[in-house]
Structures are given as C-alpha cells and as structure tokens.
Amino acid sequence: MPANSTTAEIVAAMRSAQRIAVVAHVRPDGDAVGSVLGLALSLRALGKDVIAMLEDGVPANLAFLPGTDTVIQPGTEPLGIDLAIALDTATHERVGEKTKALLDAAPLLIDIDHHPANPGYGALNLIVPTEPATGQIIYDLLSGHGLPIDDAVRQNLFIAISTDTGSFQYSSTNARTHRIVAEMMDAGLDTARLAQLIYQSYPVRRLELMRDMLNHMEFRAEGRIVSWQLKQAVMDAAGMQPGDTEGLIDTLRMIDSVVACVIFEDIPGGKVRVSSRSKDSRLDVSAVCAQFGGGGHRMASGARMRGPIEAAADKFLQALEHEVRRID
C-alpha cells in the first residue's frame, strides 16, 4: 500500500478544485451514503460545485438524509470535473462501471477509506483501517481543518458512523467515536431522531423477511455457524426494496452458540450475494470470502458467487466450516 497523504495535502487539493465528484461503492450502505453527502455538503458550503454520485442511487431506507435529493446516478455525459473523490470503496472498480468510466477523465483522484484491503488507488490516499467508519475519517478531516460542518453534514456523518459501528457495538468502535457523537450532540444534533429513522423505521415487509429468516435459518458445526438463503420468490412475495435486508444479519449474530453467520441472497444475473460476519477475532471471514473472489473486514465481509443459491451456500459453508474448525 502506498503511504498515506497528509490530511493537509488532501484538504489543499479539495480547496484548489472547483468542480468535484464525490462517489462511493455500489449498493451503498449508511457509511457510503453518509460519507458522500457529509463531504459533498461541506464542500458545497465552501463554494464548490459538487456532484454527489452513486452508481446505484440512494436506498429507500436512507432517503431521509439531507441532500439525498441531490445525489445523481452516472450517465454518459462527461462530468467536467477537476477532482474526483472515492469514499469507503476498497477497490477502484467497486465505484461501479459507469461511475469509474466518468471518473477516469478526472485529472486527480483522492481515495479515502477504512477498509484494510484498500490498495490506495488514488493519486492522494487516506486509508485508516483503525477507524470504524469512513464517516469518522471525514468528520475528523473536516473538523481538523476548519471545513464547514452544519447540522446536515452532522446528520450524514452520524448515520455513517452509527450504522458502520452497529450502533457503537462493534469492536472497531473507539473512544474518539463516542467523543465525536458527544461533540455533535453539543452542537444540537438530535441523534435519537436519526436512530429512530434508521433503526426503527422499517417497513412491515422487512419483518416478513425476518420471519422467513427465523423459519428457515440453518445451523451447522454444532450451532457455531448459522445461515439463511434469501430466495427470489421470498423477495418477490414481500415486495422487497434495496436496503430492506440491511442489519438483518445482526439478528443471527445474536445467537449465543454462533461464531459465524452468513446470508446468501439471489441477485440478478443468476448470481448470489454472500454476507458474512464473525463473532470471534480468531475467525477471519474475509479470508473465506477471498476464496470466492470477495473481501472486506476480518469480522464483516462479503463475496459474489455463481448460483444456484443452494450450491453456492454449500460451497461457501464448507469452506467456512473448515476455518471454524481450525480455531477449535
């Protein structure tokens, strides 16, 4: 990995630019959307012309965030930007095909992320794997260099941090995470309202998915692995929307015997998305995902496999069980 740039260099590049694209990974989660909008809104307040772009747009469960109405999906028209910033995206390709094609025309690319596997594909890089969320890196960047932070920026960065730490429960959470939230509350941020919007505003159809999960979850390795196959027919019956499954895996994590949980999900093109979590620091699920071309964090990782879902699940779970038995 190339050495990180200084935050001063990165802020100087932002200040020098006039038209800036801020992007994140496909299938954006709370940290991706919150980081993109937190930074975009701050740079706009600084007088910059900022394009907030997400290959897959904003999922319905995050639409409440201020600024989401300004997020665009990539077209074919050149952006005419003099700076591109990729956030929370471990590999350049993960910004999405169309987005990447547009970014390639930018004279300068900045890569800011907390995924340890990020190789530093920018001309300027700020990869901080010890931070629990890219949103936390952005907050410290903005506050450390006196860039504008208003309530809308805070809302976005709070959601980025809160979702990527599992509401401050994951081991990546640090003392600074809590101090940032305290600072945000001092400044008047209503965190309870945001927590309610993100954690307590699920459509009933999400509970239907959860019900299917509880009815069809499967255990192996003496209960240490639990998995669920979310099939197309169930999604169709529930009328599933993007974002509906976010956090469902945490319900499987809750089981005391479990050290690893996996959700397999039918996705277009006959493929299967794999989301896996480890509850034991000795078990590295990103290593298992890497066997199938995926990656992520040690305790939270993903992959895409060829379907059908039953065969993909079988292959993945065999590899996972092998790893689980190694830590016995």
Next chain:
Amino acid sequence: MPANSTTAEIVAAMRSAQRIAVVAHVRPDGDAVGSVLGLALSLRALGKDVIAMLEDGVPANLAFLPGTDTVIQPGTEPLGIDLAIALDTATHERVGEKTKALLDAAPLLIDIDHHPANPGYGALNLIVPTEPATGQIIYDLLSGHGLPIDDAVRQNLFIAISTDTGSFQYSSTNARTHRIVAEMMDAGLDTARLAQLIYQSYPVRRLELMRDMLNHMEFRAEGRIVSWQLKQAVMDAAGMQPGDTEGLIDTLRMIDSVVACVIFEDIPGGKVRVSSRSKDSRLDVSAVCAQFGGGGHRMASGARMRGPIEAAADKFLQALEHEVRRID
C-alpha cells in the same frame, strides 16, 4: 417531590457507614443489576461491608457481569446494616416485599434513581430524571467524588447505561453519556466484548420467541399500534428463562408505521405484565399505564393487570388507542 440531597451529603453518608445494603427493583434489568454492582463493588473497594441484594436475583442474561456471584436474595435474618441504598426503583415497594421488610430496619435510606415518578422516599434522595440511566448517575457520583472505579465497576455501569439507552439510541441519551463511555474506553474497558455478551449472546429459544412474535403480532389504529401476547404455552414450549424477552419489544418498535408497541405476558398468579413503548414524544404511554396502576417513563412504561391475557390486552389497547387518536 422533596428536594434532592447534594451528592456530597450522599457520599458522606456512604463513607460514614460500615455495613451497607444496595438494592434495586424486582425483575431487575441491566440498569438495576449494573447500578447495584457498580456501586457495591466501588464501596467494597473502599473497605465497606456491602450486601448486594436483589429480590429476584440476577437474570441469566446478566450473569456474565463481575460480582453477580456475590448478589444475594433476601432471607428473613436481619441484615445488621447501618445504611440501605435503593437504586433505579421508582417506589419503595418495588424493591420487593422481603427486601423492603429487611431495609425497614436500616437507620438510613438513600434513594438514587432516574425515574421521574420517584417521590423521593429516602432520607437522602438523588432523583435525576434527565439522566438516561441510574448507572450514569452512579458513574458521575463515583468519579465526581473520587470513589474507587476499576474495570469491574466500569463493566457494570457500562451495561447499565448501554441497556437503558437501547445502545445509545433512545432520546434520553445525552452528550455526557457518550463522554462517559469514551472515558471508560480510555481506561481500557472492552465495550465490544460487553456488547457482544449482552446483545449477541441470546439462546436460540429467544429467536423462537421472536418467531412467535412475528407470526402473531397484531396491528390496530391503522398500523400505529402493534402488540403481541406472549402466552404461557409458548413460554413453556420454548423453555423460556427470565431475561429472554428483554429487548424483544425493540423489534416491534422498528416498524415504520408504529407509534406505540405493547407486549402482554402471562405471569404467575393469573396476572399479565404489560410493557409499552412510545415512538412519538406527544404520546405518553406512562399515562396509559397509570390507568391500570402502572407507570414508568413517558416513552417506556409498564403495568400489571388481571388476566386472562386476551381481556387485559383488549382493555389496555382500547385505552392506548384512545391516546394515539388524540395526537392525530
């Protein structure tokens, strides 16, 4: 409510005493157990002879907390104490019948709590309804007066605070809450381990209860009220233990249309325990619970009613629906 004592008066009374009983309410939750042990362990480190007593003992889901092996249930033998401290207990009776009988012999009673309905039944009182947890009051009392705080004290007070704020999501959470956690992490507390033990260590039978809830939840008032009746037969089939249902209601809170959720639960003596939550600050569920002899907080409240469960649910839900329709 009588005026609060100063924290200096309360700490002076603790320092003067030699044999102290620390108690909390029946059916203790995380804040009750964590506050009792947080304070008891600190006073023991100060050289006091401390009886940590809970009428119903420690529920299985909290048994991991340091010091729980020293918690006793009340017998009939006098305690020979010169100070009694009731924590997190809104009325004196809520410590439990046997416990109260033993405390009545104490020459001095201190009442420390965050329930707004607490009348201040101690000789010394510290009722701070703006704090999200009694554990937060205890932490500030200990740290503000230089009383001993070690890792075991921190573990107990962290669990008190984390559980009573719904992992920092409830509106009662304040900036100080986050700063306390940051201080605890600076001192080396492993909050992720504790979060895993409390939120991700549920027995499979808990998921069976959740499955029953998702299969049998009922909506009324156009989806603004959701409720579930946990019947004895389901508890028996799942082999339910105390603590298994804690937090289950949060899954019902998640539904976007919902402003109030209620769980009715068969309890011994043909009675029904009612647990209710509000998601709208204009809706005061404690007022509804008060109609049935219960109480608590505006957004989280409970009551006990006469069974059978279907009739109790019907009566309570009618009263609740009346309140919900008033905020239209």
